[in-house]
Amino acid sequence: MKKVNIFVDCHVFDGNFQGTTTYIKGLYSELIKDKHYRFFLGANDIASLESIFGTHDNVVYVRLKATNKFIRLLFEIPAIIKNHQIDYAHFQYVVPPIKKCKYILTIHDVLFLDFPEYFPITYRLKNRFLFGKSAKCSEIVLSVSEYSKKQLQKHFGIDTVTVTPNAVDPVFFEPYDKAAVQAQVRDKFKISKYFLFVSRWEPRKNHYRLLKAFVEKGYYTNYNMVFVGDKAIENKEYTVYFKSLPQEIKSKIFTFNKVSFNELLLFVRGADLSIYPSVAEGFGIPPLESLAAGVPTICSNTTAMSDFSFLNECLFNPLDIQDLKDKIEIGLNDSKINQKREAMAHKFSWDQAAEEFKRALY
Structure with a gap:
């Protein structure tokens, strides 16, 4: 043949x-x-x-x-x-x-x-x-x-x-030492205890509402906020809000672009919570990657992401900041990560x- x-x-x-x-x-x-x-x-x-x-x-x-x-x-x-x-x-x-x-x-x-x-x-x-x-x-x-x-x-x-x-790339499912990874992130990037959002920068990705929820709920007192992704379309709303914040809060917000795959894997594994608040996606891989790595994950429930039914109570309306705040609390206390991980792997x-x-x- x-x-x-x-x-x-x-x-x-x-x-x-x-x-x-x-x-x-x-x-x-x-x-x-x-x-x-x-x-x-x-x-x-x-x-x-x-x-x-x-x-x-x-x-x-x-x-x-x-x-x-x-x-x-x-x-x-x-x-x-x-x-x-x-x-x-x-x-x-x-x-x-x-x-x-x-x-x-x-x-x-x-x-x-x-x-x-x-x-x-x-x-x-x-x-x-x-x-x-x-x-x-x-x-x-x-x-x-x-x-x-x-x-x-x-x-x-x-x-x-x-x-x-x-x-999801099989490497995200591989076992790892959480404490060791967090020590690597701390040594390399000077960051410990953080929420993670992986996405390029566009207004539809909803960085603004995530930052607003992070600030209004006072999460900056115990956590850092890490954004990983390259610039694509200017997000003026986010920029204006960020500039209005006091230095105390700005110092808890980190942005990284031009990140290698190995660095991305490190960021994902070291996170305390992965958040994906995008308003619209054709699919949405990052929340699946963090879930595969056993990281507590919350995600928007719109467009293609409405198909991520295995995340059930960790899905939220990306336009509703209060819903986002509520789901952050649920995510931080999620005890069903392994079941969700298995359901996701079976579906995709x-x-x-x-x-x-x-x-x-x-």
Whole structure:
């Protein structure tokens, strides 16, 4: 049986870890186990890529020379597809306009259409055109949640969307010494006893209300607040509120960006409480990662996160600060973390996502 050649645009691995890198890493770590397929993984730094996926007889690492996304999509990748006789090429959000094979496209969300108030108009107009056009010229369209699937069908009129749900990197489930990790965080970052929010900075992510709850409830007397994530869209409401705080409180608030995966793992494991207050998500991996690590976790109950039913009493309305405060108290005293962890692992796994992917191919 002739192997199916699949090219995967992995340029996101040349930057910092984000939702799309977690998705590609988890999905293809499972798919490469199937020797019916030959995978061509493309990025600028293929040594780093190989350290992530390993050496396999059905995996070829292809160095991308271009750092400009337009050159990569317009010229470089179409040439790679032709030279390697690729059957399918897999992209995130946007595909090359010059088509040399069948396309697989993952659109993780269209939140800019569902919640336009959180996105600049230029971003909305550009991506509505690019995502829609890319979806229409792709043979297979994937998304990561039932919520995102329904919204894709609604906005772009796509009949068939396959859900390949996100899951958690196995390393988050590995056992560890909590006290030792907290000592590492204390030594490296000068922080002890903290709440954690992992997310890039955008208004919809709701950093402002989380900070407000942290301050109004007086948690700063016993805890620090740690924000981990890169800047994306300016959050003026948060900035104004933060600047108004006395230095005593500001000194208990820490922000980190350009964080490596190992540093992220350290932050997650060392946290006393993980909080995910985002208003809107196409999926929402961070609360699953902290739960996998056995960290008390509370999470927003909106959009795709409404599917996280295993968190039950630790879900809250992200627009209701009082509800957030109440759930922080519940989270800090949660005695059912292990049951929630097991239920989450049963519901979301990369092998299930890989099976859905292969079904979509046929």
